[in-house]
Amino acid sequence: MFGQVAAGERHHGVIGRRYAATVLHGLGLSDVDESVYRSVLRRRPGSIAELARTLELSRHRVEKAIQHLRALGLLQPGAPGQPPTAADPEIAIPVLLRQRHEQLEDVTTHLPALAAEHRLAAFGDAHHQAVEVIVGSEEIRHRTAALAATANEFLIFDRPPYAYDPSGEVEGELPFLERGVTIRVVYDSTALQDPLRLANVRTLAAHGEQARVLPKVPLKLTIFDQHTAVVPLTREEVSESVALVHESGLLDALLALFETLWSSAPVLDRPHDTAPIPPEDADLLTLLAMGVKDAAVARQLGVSIRTARRRISGIMDRLGATSRFQAGRESERRGWL
Structure with a gap:
């Protein structure tokens, strides 16, 4: 069969074109599927039998390809005995791409379970997985x-x-x-x-x-x-x-x-002020390092809880810290405490 195809490609330009550009394999199309699809896309006239003769394929293979392409939404039914018509590729192909992407994502979610099955088979004992x-x-x-x-x-x-x-x-x-x-x-x-x-x-x-x-x-x-x-x-x-x-x-x-x-861990080398901090901020950092709650911090500093929280947020931003413990560690690293 491979010798026949090779000979056909030498003597018939149609077959050469048929296998020259298989760009839709990623969508699950075979060479024959794409050959039929491109022929219909170019609106070649004639019956299914004529389409088969043009592509040098059996009618059975053409009908099977048409059935597959219709299932994928790339072709639409034609009149009885006539080839189907092509759906707009700018609409049909993106839909297929999304479907394939969703299928691949589904496979990805099952990878841990598949890997667990592999380990179980390899080790033979769930206790050694x-x-x-x-x-x-x-x-x-x-x-x-x-x-x-x-x-x-x-x-x-x-x-x-x-x-x-x-x-x-x-x-x-x-x-x-x-x-x-x-x-x-x-x-x-x-x-x-x-x-x-x-x-x-x-x-x-x-x-x-x-x-x-x-x-x-x-x-x-x-x-x-x-x-x-x-x-x-x-x-x-x-x-x-x-x-x-x-x-x-x-x-x-x-x-x-x-x-x-x-x-x-402190954030790596975040740009920060090197100037000494105001005494009231030093007092605030000391209270934070001691684990003092917001209400007690407000009382110690003689401000409202809202003001205390705003100042705490500001100094943590300045330090690049995401927790009070980290703020204390970063303050020590900078020599502020």
């Missing part, structure tokens, strides 16, 4: 890339040593930020001693990465969509083995650790 050990740099890259490709959130602990050149960091992460992925990173302060890496982090933060820093981060960690964590099992620059931690009590503990350190 929580941790999967991946060995080999190529396999590690393959598995982490697959997780990243479908994830909507990355939670990361970043610390040395590194196996890669920092010059490619921005280009590697920007596509995820542009796709709308939420990326929260807690950096170990030693990671930012390299001026190039610090510049990269500032660039990524300007594009939407949420970056914070602590004097020490306990481990390297990446959690995808809060359902799979990647933890290197060695301290070398290139780890030849990692643990994939799936939904379990262990993953819950890693998530809790991330959120605890995230809440206590």
Whole structure:
């Protein structure tokens, strides 16, 4: 059959055109489907039999393609014995694209369950599903890339040593930020001693990465969509083995650790005033660091609760803090307390 098709392409321009532009495969169309669709789209006259002869296909194959194209909404019924007419592609094709997108999204939501079935089959015991050990740099890259490709959130602990050149960091992460992925990173302060890496982090933060820093981060960690964590099992620059931690009590503990350190870490190098703060703001920070409630703060400062809350909000904005505990830590770092 392949020899016949090849010969036909040499001697008949129709077949050459028939397979020349298969741009609709992504919508589930075969070569024959697209050939029939394009022919009808060009409004070639004649019956189904004539259409089959023109395309050098059997009538059965043409009728089967027409049936499929009608089911997709690309063709509309014609008169009895006559070929169908084409729906407006600017209307029909976007509808199909939305349907395919919804189908792909549905598949994505089932990935965790499918992965759990795979782990169960691989390990044979549900009690050993929580941790999967991946060995080999190529396999590690393959598995982490697959997780990243479908994830909507990355939670990361970043610390040395590194196996890669920092010059490619921005280009590697920007596509995820542009796709709308939420990326929260807690950096170990030693990671930012390299001026190039610090510049990269500032660039990524300007594009939407949420970056914070602590004097020490306990481990390297990446959690995808809060359902799979990647933890290197060695301290070398290139780890030849990692643990994939799936939904379990262990993953819950890693998530809790991330959120605890995230809440206590100051925002990375946010521009701020270096001038001394007014004495009344120093008093306010001291009260906040002591955990004093709003009403007591208002009484101590001799202002209304509304005014106290406004001043608390203002000083937290100035510090780039999202919690009072973080405001206290950032004030200490700046030498305000």
